[in-house]
Amino acid sequence: MDARSGHRVDPARWVAFQTISAVHRDDGYANLVLPKLLTEHHVHGLDAAFATELAYGTLRQSGSLDAVIAAAADRGVERIDPPTRDALRLGAYQLLHTRVATHAATNTTVDLVRTVAPGAIGFANAVMRRIGRQDWPAWLDELGPDDVGLRYAHPPWVVRAFRDALDKKSELEDLLVADNTPAPVHLCARPGRITAADLAAETGGTVGPYGAYAVHLAEGSPGDHPAVKRGLAHVQDEGSQLVATALADAPVDGPDSRWLDLCAGPGGKSALLGSLAALRDARVTAVEVAPHRARLVEHAVRGLPVDVVCEDGREFEDDPFDRVLVDAPCTGLGALRRRPEARWRRQPNDLPPLTRLQRELLLAALRLVRPGGIVAYVTCSPHINETRMTVNETIRRFDGGIEQVDARPLMENVTDSGDGPAVQLWPHRHGTDAMFLSLLKRA
Ligand SMILES: C[S@@+](CC[C@H](N)C(=O)[O-])C[C@H]1O[C@@H](n2cnc3c(N)ncnc32)[C@H](O)[C@@H]1O
Structure with a gap:
């Protein structure tokens, strides 16, 4: 006692x-x-x-x-x-x-x-x-x-948002069940530093089903693994790895050495992009508005070709970039498995300020990418106001030609990720967070 x-x-x-x-x-x-x-x-x-x-x-x-x-x-x-x-x-x-x-x-x-x-x-x-x-x-x-929200402990507005976003409405209950199942830990084997197979052997994990760098751990404290301590790997949901890799692999016309991560904290995707950039003679600029989160990015990308800038991404100015990631601040409704309190803390009135910010950040990204370059817009929420509506509205507001690129071929092994051109991953279907990815190419 x-x-x-x-x-x-x-x-x-x-x-x-x-x-x-x-x-x-x-x-x-x-x-x-x-x-x-x-x-x-x-x-x-x-x-x-x-x-x-x-x-x-x-x-x-x-x-x-x-x-x-x-x-x-x-x-x-x-x-x-x-x-x-x-x-x-x-x-x-x-x-x-x-x-x-x-x-x-x-x-x-x-x-x-x-x-x-x-x-x-x-x-x-x-x-x-x-x-x-x-x-x-x-x-x-x-x-x-008959109240599925009561049965599976989700607020009614979240149930409605999931129903709206799901392409197969019959899967709603599977999704709610998946949200109540603790998420396994995924590691990212940093490309060029360790292979997923070697990391799996070292950690006793298994190679992930989709991403080239993903390892799933059955148990244990991920930070204790020597590979993580030595900077060969980091903790990252396989869905996050897939969207960052899709941006790095999307075809661009012309030069390909200047990459930008406009919402970088705490730095998981910057670390993966930085590892890929190191193999391709590219360099990443990682922008993060919150100073303590910018420090986390600095820690995450040590030894990688990544420059961290603590600034509001909406005001950030530089020469044009070839690839830009907007991993936008969002409600996080796609990662409820990881945060037990989040579903009750989030409120529908969180959406308007977030969607405004998402649109402004995406607009800034479209201005910062060069013609022929590519922007990845990502959320860990499937709420359509934060995903498709933000993308469509921002394209409408942007004064210039934008082509939506089909993201599905860039996730070769992933099936059932929607009707395109954007990709929507789901915990119950893919075992990942519900990541959304839209790829936008500037004409
Ligand atoms: C979804 S998180 C990004 C996660 C990150 N990409 C990763 O993989 O670790 C969104 C980040 O955007 C930052 N952010 C919010 N508003 C911003 C702004 N106006 N400019 C730049 N970053 C911003 C937040 O502080 C937060 O760290």
């Missing part, structure tokens, strides 16, 4: 509770908060795995858990004080989505409330008992059997 947990709560649940609270109270990120808390509270091995499952699962499911808690408490969750609410979420998750026995889930939740909100012990006890009277399928039947 941990002294700071008031002697009553086991360390794994205490760390999970503190993580959930930090995410809700301080707008924290679970993937940053949790590792620190695990170390601070000396939680290792199976306990650490249990704490991670509880924290990530509770955060991922929180909208659906709230619906159950509200029904059991007979009041909206906004009327429950935050520490009790987070303890109930953690308790409800254990009751409805884990094998933890009902009495253990209830007793540990009451103990937690005794520590963090002693005035609410009776209330928490009663709510937990009501929740535990039936299992999750029965709650679903009671609260909304």
Whole structure:
């Protein structure tokens, strides 16, 4: 037992509770908060795995858990004080989505409330008992059997966005399930430094199905691998590798030595482009507006022919480039597997400022590429406002000829990536984040 947990709560649940609270109270990120808390509270091995499952699962499911808690408490969750609410979420998750026995889930939740909100012990006890009277399928039947957002814990606006973006509407539930499955770690074997086959042999991973540089890891902490420490490889979703490689491989007319990454932080795609540039006598300029993220890019591209510039990409000026990447800031709805809290934190009103910025950055990229050169517009969101609509609207606003290049042949092994010319990858279909890629050639 941990002294700071008031002697009553086991360390794994205490760390999970503190993580959930930090995410809700301080707008924290679970993937940053949790590792620190695990170390601070000396939680290792199976306990650490249990704490991670509880924290990530509770955060991922929180909208659906709230619906159950509200029904059991007979009041909206906004009327429950935050520490009790987070303890109930953690308790409800254990009751409805884990094998933890009902009495253990209830007793540990009451103990937690005794520590963090002693005035609410009776209330928490009663709510937990009501929740535990039936299992999750029965709650679903009671609260909304046809509500896929409730069933798979996605806000309605995100479900609508996915339905709009999917070319095969029947795959919606597969996509929602994939979002609730933790993403495996992918490594990128930096071209010219190590092959994917050698990296797979060294790490015990497997070569990815699509990209020439991708290795999938079954488990373990990727930063600990010697190849990553020695700068031969970096952590990067295979979908991100595919879109960066497609830009590097797209045919351009004329010279091919000046490449630009207009939204570079934290530097994964700059590192891959820089590795490819090194093999082709090209050089990459990596622009990033946020100083701390520009420093991350500098770290990621050490030893590669990449110049980092900390500046607003919309105002960046230079001689024309042959290839330009706009990996635009976006809602990140295509990477919900990786960020358990993201789906509930993002709001529909995040879209207008983001799409405005995306259009301005893409417009800047079209001005910075030379005639005959190519721009890759990329998002890790499939929301059509951020993908097709941004591309179409920006082409319309750009004063000059733009040809949309079919990106599908540049991802040879990838099937089922849409009707073209853009490519849309999907977690449930390709096992990657839902990356979008549109290739635009200046006439
Ligand atoms: C999707 S992330 C890019 C990820 C990156 N390409 C990688 O693979 O690591 C978008 C980045 O654009 C940056 N950004 C946002 N507004 C920008 C602007 N006006 N100019 C340049 N960068 C910007 C953000 O700070 C963020 O680091």
